[in-house]
Amino acid sequence: MHMPNKYTLAVHGGAGTILRSEMTTEKEEAHKRALRDALRAGEAVLRKGGPALDAVEAAVRSLEDCEYFNAGRGSVFTHEGHHEMDASIMCGKTLGAGAAAMVQGIRNPIALARRILEASDHVLLCGPGALAFARDQGLEEAPPEYFFSEFRYRQLEEARARGSAQLDHTQKYGTVGAVACDRQGHLAAATSTGGLTNKRYGRVGDSPIIGAGTYANDLTCAVSCTGYGEYFLRGVVAYDVSCLMEYRGMSLAEAARHAIHHRQLALGGDGGLIAVDARGNVALPFNSEGMYRAWVREGEEAGVAIYRE
Amino acid sequence: MHMPNKYTLAVHGGAGTILRSEMTTEKEEAHKRALRDALRAGEAVLRKGGPALDAVEAAVRSLEDCEYFNAGRGSVFTHEGHHEMDASIMCGKTLGAGAAAMVQGIRNPIALARRILEASDHVLLCGPGALAFARDQGLEEAPPEYFFSEFRYRQLEEARARGSAQLDHTQKYGTVGAVACDRQGHLAAATSTGGLTNKRYGRVGDSPIIGAGTYANDLTCAVSCTGYGEYFLRGVVAYDVSCLMEYRGMSLAEAARHAIHHRQLALGGDGGLIAVDARGNVALPFNSEGMYRAWVREGEEAGVAIYRE
Numbered sequence: 249m250h251m252p253n254k255y256t257l258a259v260h261g262g263a264g265t266i267l268r269s270e271m272t273t274e275k276e277e278a279h280k281r282a283l284r285d286a287l288r289a290g291e292a293v294l295r296k297g298g299p300a301l302d303a304v305e306a307a308v309r310s311l312e313d314c315e316y317f318n319a320g321r322g323s324v325f326t327h328e329g330h331h332e333m334d335a336s337i338m339c340g341k342t343l344g345a346g347a348a349a350m351v352q353g354i355r356n357p358i359a360l361a362r363r364i365l366e367a368s369d370h371v372l373l374c375g376p377g378a379l380a381f382a383r384d385q386g387l388e389e390a391p392p393e394y395f396f397s398e399f400r401y402r403q404l405e406e407a408r409a410r411g412s413a414q415l416d417h418t419q420k421y422g423t424v425g426a427v428a429c430d431r432q433g434h435l436a437a438a439t440s441t442g443g444l445t446n447k448r449y450g451r452v453g454d455s456p457i458i459g460a461g462t463y464a465n466d467l468t469c470a471v472s473c474t475g476y477g478e479y480f481l482r483g484v485v486a487y488d489v490s491c492l493m494e495y496r497g498m499s500l501a502e503a504a505r506h507a508i509h510h511r512q513l514a515l516g517g518d519g520g521l522i523a524v525d526a527r528g529n530v531a532l533p534f535n536s537e538g539m540y541r542a543w544v545r546e547g548e549e550a551g552v553a554i555y556r557e
Numbered sequence: 558m559h560m561p562n563k564y565t566l567a568v569h570g571g572a573g574t575i576l577r578s579e580m581t582t583e584k585e586e587a588h589k590r591a592l593r594d595a596l597r598a599g600e601a602v603l604r605k606g607g608p609a610l611d612a613v614e615a616a617v618r619s620l621e622d623c624e625y626f627n628a629g630r631g632s633v634f635t636h637e638g639h640h641e642m643d644a645s646i647m648c649g650k651t652l653g654a655g656a657a658a659m660v661q662g663i664r665n666p667i668a669l670a671r672r673i674l675e676a677s678d679h680v681l682l683c684g685p686g687a688l689a690f691a692r693d694q695g696l697e698e699a700p701p702e703y704f705f706s707e708f709r710y711r712q713l714e715e716a717r718a719r720g721s722a723q724l725d726h727t728q729k730y731g732t733v734g735a736v737a738c739d740r741q742g743h744l745a746a747a748t749s750t751g752g753l754t755n756k757r758y759g760r761v762g763d764s765p766i767i768g769a770g771t772y773a774n775d776l777t778c779a780v781s782c783t784g785y786g787e788y789f790l791r792g793v794v795a796y797d798v799s800c801l802m803e804y805r806g807m808s809l810a811e812a813a814r815h816a817i818h819h820r821q822l823a824l825g826g827d828g829g830l831i832a833v834d835a836r837g838n839v840a841l842p843f844n845s846e847g848m849y850r851a852w853v854r855e856g857e858e859a860g861v862a863i864y865r866e
Contacts (some may be wrong), residue, residue: 343791350683356779370760372792375684376658377759450686451679459768481680482652484768484796495804
């Protein structure tokens with residue numbers, strides 16, 4: 249780890265029941281292109297020797313700016329017809345963390361999480377207070393039109409008609425995330441989400457929760473989760489992967505696999521995660537039908553996939 | 558664990574720099590009496606063979622109703638002069654959990670957390686949405702006067718003058734919590750807090766976060782934390798104790814001690830925790846000057862303490 253490392257980067261755009269029957273070739277290609285764009289945004293940082301923390305922020309920003317994923321611009325509608333977004337980021341070198349929950353009108357919630365990490369004494373800010381902090385810090389806002397899409401609004405109307413808060417109508421857990429190891433061997437993780445279509449009561453899932461949706465520690469791994477948030481909260485999944493490595497001596501692949509295929513399945517939760525360690529390993533386990541994902545190791549060709557191999 | 562167990566119960570009323578010089582005998586006795594009252598409220602459930610989940614809720618309710626502790630009635634003021642409370646509860650048998658953050662006007666936030674566990678599809682509800690859920694469920698509300706105290710208001714004025722969000726003026730991390738093991742060997746944990754005096758920006762600490770402030774699992778332990786919330790969030794402390802037991806094979810005492818005296822100290826965080834396992838063990842480590850605490854094992858005399866032994 250004292251020698252210049254080769255960098256590693258992985259991103260996800262959500263997991264769940266992604267049916268081939270509902271996928272067109274164009275749609276599939278568009279999603280893959282967006283995942284590659286996010287990889288490129290993160291790689292641009294890592295290739296210059298920049299920190300993992302900057303790389304995961306850049307990759308998640310790119311996914312937040314894309315309308316296909318349920319985060320930032322593409323966020324789903326709440327019951328009241330708003331967008332309430334959650335995001336978190338963690339630095340494996342310092343164990344510093346920043347997170348925002350229930351934020352409205354901020355273009356890039358992950359940039360807010362990063363600013364909380366850098367410029368606040370706190371880890372987690374929620375609701376209008378988080379927005380006030382964002383404004384004090386001069387973060388870019390965006391009007392409701394920016395977040396509007398016909399497709400998402402139809403999802404809300406369908407969900408309202410059905411009368412229950414629900415996931416994306418294809419049962420996709422729409423969350424985005426990135427994990428990276430930089431050339432110095434430092435790790436970072438970031439996650440961002442628009443939550444559940446038609447969500448009520450200020451529901452917050454695992455995405456903004458350090459330990460559940462996001463965790464990074466140079467000694468073990470960086471993890472970003474996507475799945476049924478309530479189960480990931482109860483399973484403290486991201487930190488679980490780290491503990492399985494640190495306390496039980498599992499490899500990254502074993503720990504990530506155990507957390508998703510053993511512990512989350514036993515609890516009843518489905519979804520997946522992306523993880524890297526400081527040795528160039530990448531793990532991308534999911535127990536759902538699919539997970540939008542892409543990954544790259546320095547000097548190797550990038551991989552992009554949606555369904556099971 | 559299949560045989561009738563002896564029950565165990567522990568409660569805390571916060572940790573931090575509790576200076577003997579600022580303590581009068583009356584004040585000390587009043588705090589101890591309140592801790593004993595909370596123990597009694599929890600024991601009343603356990604003695605009848607009731608579940609640990611009911612016992613920790615009853616004990617925390619008792620502490621929330623007491624004006625001495627920073628939770629429920631005794632909650633500190635936010636920057637805007639309100640009270641924003643956080644609470645969480647977890648059942649070690651089912652790994653079910655409920656939590657509420659930034660809740661105003663609810664008499665017993667721990668009862669709301671319990672209701673979220675029982676009656677909602679979600680784990681964590683925040684802000685006005687959590688209040689709306691509480692109202693739908695008919696939970697008891699209380700007017701601002703109920704939460705008002707001269708002492709707390711003076712703390713707010715002092716903190717405002719100093720211009721920073723801060724802990725209780727004696728640097729006490731005012732949080733309350735309870736952990737229990739019932740006669741069936743099931744565990745539960747609960748935590749409740751009023752947060753930081755003069756807090757802004759919708760700051761939320763570790764208390765409502767499953768894995769950080771609260772965790773329970775019949776296979777390992779039940780834990781409720783109190784301390785510098787941001788460090789407990791980054792350390793995922795409550796779940797860390799459980800992982801040290803499950804993955805590293807430590808005893809409850811070793812795991813609790815390691816989490817507080819080794820890992821939290823290394824991170825820079827101070828505070829403490831209370832924990833029980835299914836074998837009748839109790840651990841009450843803290844790395845601060847003091848921690849308000851009380852504990853009892855069925856058939857034994859209860860202990861109550863504030864300072865280091």
